[in-house]
Amino acid sequence: MKLQVTYSFLRSDIEKIEQELKAVVSSEEALLQDAAMQLIQAGGKRIRPIFVLLSGKFGNYRLDVIKHAAVALELIHMASLVHDDVIDAALVRRGSPTVNARWGERIAMYTGDYLFAKSLRCITNIEIPEVHQTLSKAMVELCKGEIEQIRDKYNFDQSLRTYLRRIKRKTALLIAASCELGAISSGASPDTIKRLFWFGYFVGMSYQIIDDILDFVSTEEKLGKPAGGDLLQGNITLPVLYAMEIPSLRERIVKVHSEIDTDEMKDIIALIKNSDAIEKSFILSERYLQKALEVIKPLPRGQAKTALYNIAKYIGKRKF
Amino acid sequence: MKLQVTYSFLRSDIEKIEQELKAVVSSEEALLQDAAMQLIQAGGKRIRPIFVLLSGKFGNYRLDVIKHAAVALELIHMASLVHDDVIDAALVRRGSPTVNARWGERIAMYTGDYLFAKSLRCITNIEIPEVHQTLSKAMVELCKGEIEQIRDKYNFDQSLRTYLRRIKRKTALLIAASCELGAISSGASPDTIKRLFWFGYFVGMSYQIIDDILDFVSTEEKLGKPAGGDLLQGNITLPVLYAMEIPSLRERIVKVHSEIDTDEMKDIIALIKNSDAIEKSFILSERYLQKALEVIKPLPRGQAKTALYNIAKYIGKRKF
Numbered sequence: 001m002k003l004q005v006t007y008s009f010l011r012s013d014i015e016k017i018e019q020e021l022k023a024v025v026s027s028e029e030a031l032l033q034d035a036a037m038q039l040i041q042a043g044g045k046r047i048r049p050i051f052v053l054l055s056g057k058f059g060n061y062r063l064d065v066i067k068h069a070a071v072a073l074e075l076i077h078m079a080s081l082v083h084d085d086v087i088d089a090a091l092v093r094r095g096s097p098t099v100n101a102r103w104g105e106r107i108a109m110y111t112g113d114y115l116f117a118k119s120l121r122c123i124t125n126i127e128i129p130e131v132h133q134t135l136s137k138a139m140v141e142l143c144k145g146e147i148e149q150i151r152d153k154y155n156f157d158q159s160l161r162t163y164l165r166r167i168k169r170k171t172a173l174l175i176a177a178s179c180e181l182g183a184i185s186s187g188a189s190p191d192t193i194k195r196l197f198w199f200g201y202f203v204g205m206s207y208q209i210i211d212d213i214l215d216f217v218s219t220e221e222k223l224g225k226p227a228g229g230d231l232l233q234g235n236i237t238l239p240v241l242y243a244m245e246i247p248s249l250r251e252r253i254v255k256v257h258s259e260i261d262t263d264e265m266k267d268i269i270a271l272i273k274n275s276d277a278i279e280k281s282f283i284l285s286e287r288y289l290q291k292a293l294e295v296i297k298p299l300p301r302g303q304a305k306t307a308l309y310n311i312a313k314y315i316g317k318r319k320f
Numbered sequence: 321m322k323l324q325v326t327y328s329f330l331r332s333d334i335e336k337i338e339q340e341l342k343a344v345v346s347s348e349e350a351l352l353q354d355a356a357m358q359l360i361q362a363g364g365k366r367i368r369p370i371f372v373l374l375s376g377k378f379g380n381y382r383l384d385v386i387k388h389a390a391v392a393l394e395l396i397h398m399a400s401l402v403h404d405d406v407i408d409a410a411l412v413r414r415g416s417p418t419v420n421a422r423w424g425e426r427i428a429m430y431t432g433d434y435l436f437a438k439s440l441r442c443i444t445n446i447e448i449p450e451v452h453q454t455l456s457k458a459m460v461e462l463c464k465g466e467i468e469q470i471r472d473k474y475n476f477d478q479s480l481r482t483y484l485r486r487i488k489r490k491t492a493l494l495i496a497a498s499c500e501l502g503a504i505s506s507g508a509s510p511d512t513i514k515r516l517f518w519f520g521y522f523v524g525m526s527y528q529i530i531d532d533i534l535d536f537v538s539t540e541e542k543l544g545k546p547a548g549g550d551l552l553q554g555n556i557t558l559p560v561l562y563a564m565e566i567p568s569l570r571e572r573i574v575k576v577h578s579e580i581d582t583d584e585m586k587d588i589i590a591l592i593k594n595s596d597a598i599e600k601s602f603i604l605s606e607r608y609l610q611k612a613l614e615v616i617k618p619l620p621r622g623q624a625k626t627a628l629y630n631i632a633k634y635i636g637k638r639k640f
Contacts, residue, residue, distance in 0.1 A: 032467050083433065087426045106407045106470050109429055113403065114463035116436060120456035127449040136440035143434035147352050150426050 006310035052182035057304035059186025079115035138177035145169025153234035172204030202292035209285035212237035228269035242277035326630035372502035377624030379506025399435035458497035465489025473554035492524030522612035532557035548589035562597035
C-alpha cells in the first residue's frame with residue numbers, strides 16, 4: 001500500500017496547504033519570491049503539515065485555523081534546510097540547485113530569515129498563546145541542535161546521549177511540535193495534546209535514526225549524494241557510535257577527516273555497513289517507534305489514528 | 321546635556337532590561353551563550369528598548385509586561401547585526417571582534433537564528449495577539465530590506481524612492497514597531513498607538529539618513545572603520561544619490577567597485593563630502609524629524625514625551 005493512501009482523506013486539505021504555502025511566500029521582492037518558490041516547488045514529504053492535520057482530527061478540526069499551523073511548521077522546516085545548505089555548502093537538494101548554489105550564500109541566509117519571519121507571521125493568525133509558546137520553544141531548540149551539530153563535528157569522543165540530544169533538538173522536537181500544535185489549535189484535551197506531542201517526539205527520533213542509517217546503507221542514486229557523506233562531513237551518527245565500540249574499527253574511524261583518502265573512506269563505510277552497528281541502530285529506532293505506537297493507544301479509533309499508525313510503521317521500514 | 325539625563329527616570333528599568341537580556345541568552349550550550357553574551361556586553365545604544373519603555377508610559381506602564389517587548393526588540397536587532405556582519409564579512413563591531421570573526425560564519429549564522437528564536441520566545445510572554453502580529457510583520461519587512469540591500473548593491477540607477485523604501489524596511493519599521501509595541505503592551509488608546517508608531521517611523525528614517533551621512537563626514541576613529549565604507553561596499557545611500565545629480569561626479573561614482581584604487585576612492589569621498597549632497601541629506605533628515613515631533617504633539621505632556629522630543633532632537637544633531 002502506498003503511504004499516501006493512508007491519509008487520502010486529507011488530500012484536498014493538503015492541496016490547500018500547498019496553495020497557502022505558495023501564497024504566503026509571494027512577496028513583491030522578486031528575488032525572495034523566486035528563491036522561496038523554488039524551495040516549495042522542489043516538493044518534499046510535507047510530513048510536518050500532515051502531522052499537524054492528523055493531530056487536529058483529535059479535536060475540533062477546522063482547516064481555516066489549523067492550516068496556519070501546518071504552513072508555519074513547513075516554513076520553519078524549509079528555513080532550517082536553507083541555512084543547513086549554506087553551512088554544508090550543499091549544491092543540490094532534491095535534484096534542484098540549492099538557494100546558495102543559485103543565488104549565493106548571502107541571499108540564502110536572508111531567504112532563511114525571511115521564511116522564519118513568514119512562519120511567525122502565519123502563526124499569529126491563530127490567537128492561542130500556547131501555540132506561539134510551543135512554536136518559539138521548538139525554534140529555540142532547533143537552533144541549539146544546529147549549533148551542537150557544528151560543535152560536535154569530528155568529535156569522536158561524544159556519547160550516545162550527546163547524539164540523542166542533538167537529534168531530539170534537530171528533528172524530533174519540531175515533529176513533536178507539529179503534532180502538539182495540531183492538537184492545541186483544534187482545542188483537543190490536555191491528555192490528547194500530551195500524547196500527540198510524545199508520538200511526534202518518538203516518531204521523530206525513529207525517523208532521524210533511520211535517516212542516519214540510510215546514509216550508510218542506501219545507494220548514491222537514491223540518496224542523491226555518495227553514501228557515508230555524514231561521516232565524511234564529520235557528523236557522528238548512531239551507526240558510527242555503535243561501530244566505534246569495535247576497537248579495530250574505532251581506530252580507523254577516529255582518523256576520518258574531510259581530506260581523507262577516498263579508498264580509505266570507502267573501506268571504512270563498508271566496514272560500518274557490514275558490522276552489527278546497522279542492526280543495533282535499527283533496534284533503537286524500532287524501540288522509539290514502539291513507544292510512539294504505545295503512547296497513542298488510548299486515543300479514539302478512526303481514520304486519523306490509523307493514518308498515524310501507518311506513517312509511523314512506514315518510517316520504521318523505509319529503505320530509501 | 322547628556323542624552324541619558326533625558327530618560328534618567330528610566331534608569332533602573334533599563335538596568336532590569338539589561339539583566340533580562342543576559343538571563344534570556346543564558347543557554348546550556350556554552351558556545352551560543354558566549355557568542356550571544358559578547359554581543360550584549362559589547363553594549364549599544366539600546367535605542368529600541370528605550371523607545372518601548374517610553375512609549376509604554378502613555379498607557380498603563382507595567383515593567384513586568386513591557387520588559388518582554390523591550391528585550392524581544394533588542395534581540396531581533398542583535399540578530400540582524402550578527403547576520404549583517406556575516407554578509408559584510410565584518411571583523412570588528414564596537415571595538416570587539418564580530419561573532420563571525422571569532423567563531424566563524426557558521427556559528428554566526430546560527431547565533432543569529434538563535435537570537436531570533438529567543439526573541440519570539442520572549443514575546444510570547446505577552447499574551448496580546450496584536451503584539452505578535454506587529455513583531456512578525458516588522459521581522460518580515462526587515463528581511464525584505466536586507467535582501468533589497470544586497471540586490472541593490474552597486475546599482476547606481478536606483479531612485480530615491482528605492483533608497484527610502486530600503487531604509488524604511490531595514491531601520492525605520494523596527495523602531496516604529498518598538499514604539500508601537502510599547503504602547504500596545506500598555507493598553508494605550510488606538511490613537512496613541514498610531515501616533516507612537518509614526519513617531520518611531522519618522523525618527524527611524526531620520527536616524528538612518530544621519531547614519532548614512534556620518535559614513536562620509538565622520539572620522540575613521542569615530543566610525544571604527546574608514547569613512548566612505550558604505551559606498552565602497554556598494555551601498556548607495558542618500559548622499560551618493562544626491563551627489564550623482566552632479567554630472568561630473570556621477571561619472572566617477574558609477575565606476576566605483578570593490579577593487580577600486582584607494583586614491584580614486586578617497587578623491588570621490590572628498591568630492592561627495594564637499595558637495596551639497598551632505599546638506600541636502602541633512603535637510604531631508606530634518607524633515608522626517610519635524611514630522612516625528614509633529615505627530616506626538618497631541619500626546620499628554622510629561623517626562624516620557626519630553627524624553628521622546630529630546631531623543632529625536634539628539635538624533636538630528638548627532639555628529640558621530
